[in-house]
Amino acid sequence: MKTEGLRIDGARLLARLAELAAIGQTGDGGCCRLALTDEDRAGRDLVCRWMREAGLEVRIDAIGNFFGYRPGTEDAAPVMTGSHIDTVATGGRYDGCLGVLAGIEAVHTLNAAGLRTRRPLVVGVFTNEEGARFAPDMLGSLAYVGALPLEEAYARVSIDGKRLGDELARIGYRGEAPLTLYRPHAHVELHIEQGPVLDAEGDTIGAVEKVQGISWQEVSIAGESNHAGTTPMRLRHDAGYCAAAIGTFLRTLARELGGDQVCTMGSVTLHPNLINVIAARANVTVDLRNTGEAALQEAEQRFAAFLVQLARDEGVAIETRRLARFEPVIFDAGVATLIARVASRLGHSCRPMTSGAGHDAQMLARICPTAMVFVPSVKGISHNPAEHTSPEHLAAGADVLLHTLLELAA
Ligand code: GLV
Ligand code: MN
Ligand code: MN
Numbered sequence: 001m002k003t004e005g006l007r008i009d010g011a012r013l014l015a016r017l018a019e020l021a022a023i024g025q026t027g028d029g030g031c032c033r034l035a036l037t038d039e040d041r042a043g044r045d046l047v048c049r050w051m052r053e054a055g056l057e058v059r060i061d062a063i064g065n066f067f068g069y070r071p072g073t074e075d076a077a078p079v080m081t082g083s084h085i086d087t088v089a090t091g092g093r094y095d096g097c098l099g100v101l102a103g104i105e106a107v108h109t110l111n112a113a114g115l116r117t118r119r120p121l122v123v124g125v126f127t128n129e130e131g132a133r134f135a136p137d138m139l140g141s142l143a144y145v146g147a148l149p150l151e152e153a154y155a156r157v158s159i160d161g162k163r164l165g166d167e168l169a170r171i172g173y174r175g176e177a178p179l180t181l182y183r184p185h186a187h188v189e190l191h192i193e194q195g196p197v198l199d200a201e202g203d204t205i206g207a208v209e210k211v212q213g214i215s216w217q218e219v220s221i222a223g224e225s226n227h228a229g230t231t232p233m234r235l236r237h238d239a240g241y242c243a244a245a246i247g248t249f250l251r252t253l254a255r256e257l258g259g260d261q262v263c264t265m266g267s268v269t270l271h272p273n274l275i276n277v278i279a280a281r282a283n284v285t286v287d288l289r290n291t292g293e294a295a296l297q298e299a300e301q302r303f304a305a306f307l308v309q310l311a312r313d314e315g316v317a318i319e320t321r322r323l324a325r326f327e328p329v330i331f332d333a334g335v336a337t338l339i340a341r342v343a344s345r346l347g348h349s350c351r352p353m354t355s356g357a358g359h360d361a362q363m364l365a366r367i368c369p370t371a372m373v374f375v376p377s378v379k380g381i382s383h384n385p386a387e388h389t390s391p392e393h394l395a396a397g398a399d400v401l402l403h404t405l406l407e408l409a410a
Helices: 010-021 038-053 097-113 139-144 150-154 164-170 197-201 239-257 293-314 333-345 360-364 391-409
Strands: 057-060 066-070 079-083 121-125 186-192 205-211 213-222 262-271 281-290 317-326 350-355 370-375
Touching: 010 038, 010 097, 010 391, 038 057, 038 066, 038 097, 038 121, 066 097, 079 097, 079 360, 079 391, 097 121, 097 186, 097 391, 139 150, 139 360, 150 164, 186 333, 186 360, 186 391, 197 205, 197 350, 205 333, 205 360, 205 391, 213 239, 213 293, 239 262, 239 281, 239 293, 281 293, 293 317, 333 350, 333 370, 333 391, 350 370, 360 370, 370 391
Parallel strands: 079 121, 079 186, 186 370, 205 350
Antiparallel strands: 057 066, 066 121, 205 370, 213 281, 213 317, 262 281
């Protein structure tokens, strides 16, 4: 099979990224397609149409993941690629979408060249990767690999109070296919880096070897509401203060643990949230990540001890609820090495990397050899409408994906 000169159509990839980004556009270059909303449905419908136009057979599974299948010359285990098209509420246009549309682009390229791979190819789109509306993140791929029972997934409640199973049915993506639909021979996901390394180092491709561990929890603080003018400081049980103390403690924790430890309080809600009322209740979210499992556990333990002390000092009740917990993942060395080899063969500078963000590929890694291809994010900006990757880098990543798939499927 003569494949060396094959390249994806960068102009079509760019045009499709723009067309998908128009669904749920926020007017500032960004997108809001929270999982299982009407915007997500419209995005899914468009991607399904593109899959069918590429000749792919589309099937939707019970958790709303959908897949485009291209037969191989043999009925062997398929090679899978894909990502997600849901976004955070202040998302950019590349996070997830690049991996999906580049997978379809790879199929178009093979169609145009009249080439059929030995193994089938599958382009997958996974439900609720972001976790911004339903926890945990990477929920669809987690269910896909059998690590989250379907009924448990259906029962998850969104930040706007809806059951996941109901929302899936409402948008028409509670499919018939079983979660075990395809057991891949290998899986490769293309994604923007979402961090500053490739951009700063001037490299085009990252061959991702591991993903850091993720710990998400919600902390609820119950204090006492009272008058902001009349209540002496020593008599307060101020949930707002406790939320602020958690925020500053997280910064201290990250500094003290050092290394790769990152800590974020991304959401704060106060009640009643008024200028002259001491907050009775606060809800905050805490995101802890580390490349080392032992270090991540230490961060969790230190944070838990801090909460016990804070509750005692302030006379408040503090409860925590686990939203997500994933250990660090080491990808398949063979697939990561193949990505690096393909990148250099195509003339792109490449470096081995660790992913700071969570990805569906880390779930697929539980059932088949898996690794990821990264392309640069300008200034490392992501989960932000300003998220940007140059057209050249988008095309380079898609070409590396295409040729990696070709080798895996040969
Ligand atoms: C998913 O985007 C995550 O890493 O939070
Ligand atoms: Mn993503
Ligand atoms: Mn994301």
